[in-house]
Amino acid sequence: MRALPALTAITLTSGFGLAFFYAPMDADQGFMQKIFYVHVPLGIVALCGFVLGGIMGIQHLRTGDRRYDLRSYVAIHLSLILGVGVLLTGSIWAKASWGAWWVWDEPTLVSFLIVFLLYACYQPLRFSIEDPEKQARYASVFAVTAGAFVPLNFIAVRLAQAVIHPRVFATADGGLPAKMQLAFTVCLLGMALLYVTLWRYEMAAKQASWSLRSLKRRLGGDEAVAARGRSAAPSLPVT
């Protein structure tokens, strides 16, 4: 647990260091292209997080173990936060290279917005179901549906582009020079590690507050613990 935050900090720092000092300047876009090393890893990690939330949702429905619901919740919650970052950095990049804050002919950006809008309903959905057991079950069904929707939506939106926008970086594996590729890979790895670190911290915080509640209850009886208000966050049955 200790080593992970340090590893994350080192990888991310060296990734950004490589991006700024090692990777060559883009001939076309110049310095602005450096945002690519933040924007694309953020997007990839956020989407993987959404799909991970769906997989945890399947596990929850199959086993009935509420800890999987917590994992699914944390995965989606973090991906939503990263998603805000993706949309902001994407907007800045679009403004810099195409002159507009939003472009509709960039299929990846549009698909991401749709996915983000869908997942923005996840918390309101949880919040509007009071019974914790039912909340967990319905949230998992949503997580699985939305997780399957992510790839399908990307296919549909990409097909809808009559004229494919001239892409500066053909794809991450295609037209990228080797030096850029290296910097990008380290950045992606760093971002994935950041996600895992944050995930573990949030899980630890949630579990600690539950242990605290059940310890208080064991010491002082039921009245020692304030009744839990309605919440979007999942809860484990107090033992």
Place this chain on the structure above:
Amino acid sequence: MRQAVGAVLRKDLQLELRAPQAVPAMALFSVTTLVVFHFALQRNTVEGELAAGVLSVTLLFAAMLGISRLFVAEREEGGFDAFLLAPVDRTALLVAKALALLCFLVAVEVVLVPAFALLLLGPGLDAGTVAQLAGLLLLVDAGIAVVGTLVSAIAVQTRTRDLLVPLLGLPLLIPVVIGLARGATPLFLEAGAEALPGRWLLVLALYDLTFGLLAYALFDYLVED
């Protein structure tokens, strides 16, 4: 399974025939939306992309009305409990409700498409175009019915039912909108209808299949208690 589906479907259709509620509301709403489009777009006729867009939006929003009402009777009159007591597969409820919604949507389109052709559409519709449009709409309806049933079953158990249905349903149905808008555009061209691009039928069929299987796998968890 077939018996249970038939019974629930018959119940829904009979309810709708005896005390029409969803279909007239959806049909009226869709015609009103066309009038709204006339004033909002400031156009007397539409064609091509604009026509396909108007049709897609009208159908989608009308469908939202039906979707949010789909399970209300079950919830309020204890139909869920009765269904759970019956020794039948729970998936039967999904299939029956999706078929009922499909019937409602087809009934709405029987009103909507002629009204659209009469009120707003610039180029006329011939028999071949109508047949192609019907095929496209059927695939669209299947997608809306499956996803709508799933969304409705989730939303009906929450305190904010009517708010959640469009919030969950609209993003999930974006691929259907893309398919309908892209597929219908060549049918409504000013210069005369062109053939329906098969690619969009394929995308819609893929969408219907994926969400059909997904709903089939997940629906059991939505009617437990």
